[in-house]
Amino acid sequence: MLHVKTIEGQLQARNLKFTLIASRFNDFIVDRLIGGAVDYLVRHEARREDITLIRVPGAFEMPLVAQKVARSGQADAIICVGAVIRGATPHFDYVCSEATKGIAHVSLETGVPIGFGLLTTDTLEQSIERAGSKAGNKGVEAAAAALETLRVLQQL
């Protein structure tokens, strides 16, 4: 292991404010992602009253709402959770692409870290696997990434 000055984020969420942005589309999957994210933050000492949940219709609407939250200063970090599942038409590709690009753009434009917990899967089964079953819970991963990134940014 190289001995160099290393900056890394401590996973301590005390006194931090988080906003979760969650889509209603595929809500039975998304509810599991929300549960995972909230559970992670609370286990890392966030207070429940410091976690706000905003519901949006679908993944496409996430970037605009994230932009308003980020610009308002009401959240130290944002976590987007949703599920886009491929159907018979190209609609899936447009929704995924715009949601992903938009969320990345908002984070870069505002400097607010955004955990990306948007499932983009070919099948319903793949989404279920990533929402608290055999492939983990993407909501937990997104909350962890948002917290760690915020803690890194605070040191730069």
Ligand code: INI
């Ligand atoms: N939105 C999702 O979040 N997941 C999906 O799987 C999905 N599909 O498949 O259509 C979806 N579409 C809705 C879209 O995000 C917008 O809410 C809608 O187009 C209205 O603007």
